[in-house]
Amino acid sequence: MSIKITIDGKEIETQAGEALINVAADNGIFIPRLCYMRGKPCLGTCRVCSVKVNGWMAASCATPVYDGMNVEVDDPEVKDMQKALVENLFSEGTHNCPSCEKSGRCDLQAIAYETDMMVSRFPYRFTERKRDNAAELIWLERDRCIFCQLCVHYIRDEKTGQKIFSISGRGPSSQIEIDKTLADKMTKEQAREASDICPVGCIIDKERGFDHAIGVRKYEISSIRERILKGEQ
Numbered sequence: 001m002s003i004k005i006t007i008d009g010k011e012i013e014t015q016a017g018e019a020l021i022n023v024a025a026d027n028g029i030f031i032p033r034l035c036y037m038r039g040k041p042c043l044g045t046c047r048v049c050s051v052k053v054n055g056w057m058a059a060s061c062a063t064p065v066y067d068g069m070n071v072e073v074d075d076p077e078v079k080d081m082q083k084a085l086v087e088n089l090f091s092e093g094t095h096n097c098p099s100c101e102k103s104g105r106c107d108l109q110a111i112a113y114e115t116d117m118m119v120s121r122f123p124y125r126f127t128e129r130k131r132d133n134a135a136e137l138i139w140l141e142r143d144r145c146i147f148c149q150l151c152v153h154y155i156r157d158e159k160t161g162q163k164i165f166s167i168s169g170r171g172p173s174s175q176i177e178i179d180k181t182l183a184d185k186m187t188k189e190q191a192r193e194a195s196d197i198c199p200v201g202c203i204i205d206k207e208r209g210f211d212h213a214i215g216v217r218k219y220e221i222s223s224i225r226e227r228i229l230k231g232e233q
């Protein structure tokens with residue numbers, strides 16, 4: 001059903017039920033995201049895509065559009081909320097971009113640039129979680145995990161559909177886990193896919209490491225904003 005919504009005062013014609021985050025991107029309006037991949041169901045774990053819907057904050061990946069919806073994206077409170085959520089992720093984990101294998105192709109880093117984050121307003125926890133090198137093709141740098149759950153839901157054993165990744169513990173003692181038996185059945189392509197789906201440098205495929213020189217890394221060739229607005233991610 002064709003409907004009309006308003007984003008930042010601009011009237012947009014679209015289809016009822018489409019995810020707000022996609023409608024915005026299709027109309028040239030950038031909304032940051034960390035746990036949403038176009039074409040896959042929304043996980044709703046990061047909330048970085050929050051915007052105002054009829055005056056209330058809502059995660060735009062989890063919000064279907066409806067007729068008459070009034071959306072604010074270019075709004076100081078919205079921008080500050082998005083930035084605060086990104087800052088919180090930096091202070092919750094341990095991130096040292098210059099020495100990180102994912103630098104230049106990391107969604108968290110790229111979104112931090114887009115939200116104008118300079119330093120976190122929250123106290124840094126300097127989290128130390130034991131890294132896991134046991135699997136043949138993959139290692140986990142757990143301090144960088146943002147618990148988006150993309151790997152948990154979308155990387156599975158190709159034969160049985162069993163989950164290869166899981167999250168153990170609760171609150172500050174949570175950490176990402178890998179099933180070594182299943183992980184060692186992964187093809188190199190699947191290990192690469194797991195590394196690519198991780199929006200940070202937590203899942204690293206051992207064969208890659210630093211694979212591109214500074215200046216020609218993923219988000220240096222095409223910014224995350226450009227990629228999202230083209231519907232590429």
Ligand code: SF4
Pocket residue numbers: 094095096097098100101102103104106107108109144200201202
């Ligand atoms: S995971 Fe991303 S944000 Fe964290 S250190 Fe690596 S490049 Fe920086």
Ligand code: SF4
Pocket residue numbers: 144145146147148149150151152165176197198199200202203
């Ligand atoms: S390992 Fe990566 S993909 Fe998996 S939950 Fe952590 S940040 Fe998300």
Ligand code: FES
Pocket residue numbers: 032033034035036043044045046047048049050059060061062
């Ligand atoms: S992108 Fe919407 S909640 Fe993560």
